Amino acid sequence: MHRLTVCYGRPQDPAAFDAHYRDVHRPLAEKIPGLQSVRLGACEGIPAPDGTSTEAPYYLVAELEFADAATLAAALSSPEGAAAAGDLENFATGGVSLFVQRDLV
């Protein structure tokens, strides 16, 4: 399994980010050919025993799963992949960092 991991920095307007992600970006991403599943995580800092926590380096992390490296590469170069990538500038005001994870057993 190959995962495209998309790490979003904290946006200027989290409520607007959330609405755009839900109503526009996620539907665009779900059209990407070969996409098997999406997993979303809200980022938090590391909790300490005294109740404080570190600052979270990201706001949201999305993991998009594909069967293998070739399927992921084809997805990224598809029109649907380009549409989703092109939409990032419309809402990812806190920046975005992307990388691939190849599952290790």
Place this chain on the structure above:
Amino acid sequence: MHRLTVCYGRPQDPAAFDAHYRDVHRPLAEKIPGLQSVRLGACEGIPAPDGTSTEAPYYLVAELEFADAATLAAALSSPEGAAAAGDLENFATGGVSLFVQRDLV
């Protein structure tokens, strides 16, 4: 589900890192109370149509799953959690960034 995400930067000696991770660190981490599963991903850059790829920001990403926030916090403050955290300096020569992901549905 709450995930502790551990992002390792590229180490000075990847072979030594891999051996320490497999033989020392992973066994330490697997003793952490409340840990339900571990998922490991080898990081790669984003592939481009011309066969090149971006540079991967990390070398290895480990995701440790716990049932909820309280279980994760207890795990981090346990002796086993402290032992695993204390071992990081023994092999994570490329640095390490930790954060928590709270699963969104």
